Amino acid sequence: MKQRFYKYEGAGNDFVVIDGRTGGFIPGRERVAFLCDRRRGIGADGLMILGHDPEQQFRMRYFNADGGESTMCGNGGRCIALFAEHLGIGGATKRFTGIDGVHEARMLEVEGDRGEVALGMIDVPEIDRHDGYCFLNTGSPHYVEFVEDVRSVDVCSRGAAVRWGEPFAAGGGTNVNFVERVGDGHIRVRTFERGVEDETLACGTGATASALATALLSGSPVRRYRVDVEGGTLFVAFESADGSSFSHVVLTGPAKKVFEGEIDLKI
Numbered sequence: 001m002k003q004r005f006y007k008y009e010g011a012g013n014d015f016v017v018i019d020g021r022t023g024g025f026i027p028g029r030e031r032v033a034f035l036c037d038r039r040r041g042i043g044a045d046g047l048m049i050l051g052h053d054p055e056q057q058f059r060m061r062y063f064n065a066d067g068g069e070s071t072m073c074g075n076g077g078r079c080i081a082l083f084a085e086h087l088g089i090g091g092a093t094k095r096f097t098g099i100d101g102v103h104e105a106r107m108l109e110v111e112g113d114r115g116e117v118a119l120g121m122i123d124v125p126e127i128d129r130h131d132g133y134c135f136l137n138t139g140s141p142h143y144v145e146f147v148e149d150v151r152s153v154d155v156c157s158r159g160a161a162v163r164w165g166e167p168f169a170a171g172g173g174t175n176v177n178f179v180e181r182v183g184d185g186h187i188r189v190r191t192f193e194r195g196v197e198d199e200t201l202a203c204g205t206g207a208t209a210s211a212l213a214t215a216l217l218s219g220s221p222v223r224r225y226r227v228d229v230e231g232g233t234l235f236v237a238f239e240s241a242d243g244s245s246f247s248h249v250v251l252t253g254p255a256k257k258v259f260e261g262e263i264d265l266k267i
């Protein structure tokens with residue numbers, strides 16, 4: 001069975017994207033893992049399906065590279081909004097349903113295969129502070145640890161140890177972010193992603209979590225963060241009256257269509 005697919009990336013976080021409106025694509029775990037396999041398949045950190053939605057312009061389903069359906073993907077949300085633009089769905093502002101609720105995406109700039117997209121994220125009413133780290137949910141669960149120099153962190157081994165260790169393993173695991181403060185409103189982040197089981201070049205919900213945790217711990221009045229990640233730069237803006245609960249959270253950054261093609265789905 002031939003399946004048409006599209007490849008998008010947002011700050012280096014990359015995705016196979018399927019137009020699921022015909023309903024013909026069944027996202028079995030083995031099939032999704034094959035499509036995301038960087039040697040035997042197309043290769044990606046995750047896979048997204050754009051589908052019909054009864055109320056919004058479309059629906060987003062997100063699957064990690066291990067084949068499992070997962071929680072919200074911030075870079076994926078920005079990429080699927082550009083995909084919707086390329087399909088002629090909606091206008092400069094798009095509204096879609098994700099697993100964590102309705103999202104609004106503003107197409108700040110679209111030039112051919114590239115775009116700059118601002119994605120509304122869920123509110124974050126609280127951040128759990130622990131000894132040595134913060135834990136919060138920005139649509140996906142995130143552990144955030146502050147370090148002197150992110151470049152010196154062994155992200156893969158330390159990330160895996162946190163992701164599979166207690167207390168997180170019992171609860172389905174977590175994504176793991178190491179954050180270096182560059183300046184007021186400027187951080188550098190490296191992320192080990194659950195379900196990719198590796199460091200990714202960017203993690204949108206992770207960049208968001210890292211900015212909000214920095215705002216909480218620093219007490220800074222800054223409400224827009226520049227987040228430098230391995231794959232580029234993202235921006236996180238938010239409102240907060242008390243510096244500990246957050247609303248109007250917006251993740252902004254680049255999205256790009258890399259290629260499209262057809263693949264023979266034997267499984």
Ligand SMILES: N[C@H](CCC[C@H](N)C(=O)O)C(=O)O
Nearest residue numbers: 070073074075140203204205
């Ligand atoms: N791996 C994450 C989902 C994707 C998050 C990331 N790609 C993003 O941009 O937010 C999880 O299973 O919690």
